Amino acid sequence: MAVRQPRYSKEEFAQRGDALYESQIRSQIDEEGDRGKIVAIxxxxxxxxxxxxxxxxxxxxxxxxxxxxxxxxxxxxxxVRRFGGRTKRAV
Structure with missing residues (x-):
């Protein structure tokens, strides 16, 4: 099995991914109905x-x-994932 090599730097990878999501994909999804789901782009x-x-x-x-x-x-x-602790919200 061949290992895929990244074609972009980490910064460019993140910028391209976020830009695609905001400009093309976000308008095509149901944010309320799909909240919490993962979009793989x-x-x-x-x-x-x-x-x-x-x-x-x-x-x-x-x-x-x-x-x-x-x-x-x-x-x-x-x-996508959070690391570390967080404080609980007061109800």
Whole structure:
């Protein structure tokens, strides 16, 4: 199995992914109905898949675009994953 090499720097990868999401993809999804789901985006074609599972979304995208350079976004959040603690909200 060949290992895919990244074609962009980390900064360019993030910039391209965020720009594609904001300019082309965000308007095509139901943000309320899909909140919390993952959008896997191919940076080169703009193709994307949505799923609650990161792996399922990426697998489907790779099935149709084997050389995909994948950027992920969680709908309704600035982060796909959070590390570290956080304070609880007062109810």
């Amino acid at each position: 191919d940076l080169e074609t703009g193709a994307f898949e949505i799923d609650a599972s990161e792996i399922a979304a990426c697998d489907r995208l790779e099935a149709s675009h084997p050389e995909a350079q994948i950027w992920m976004v969680r709908i309704g959040s600035r982060y």
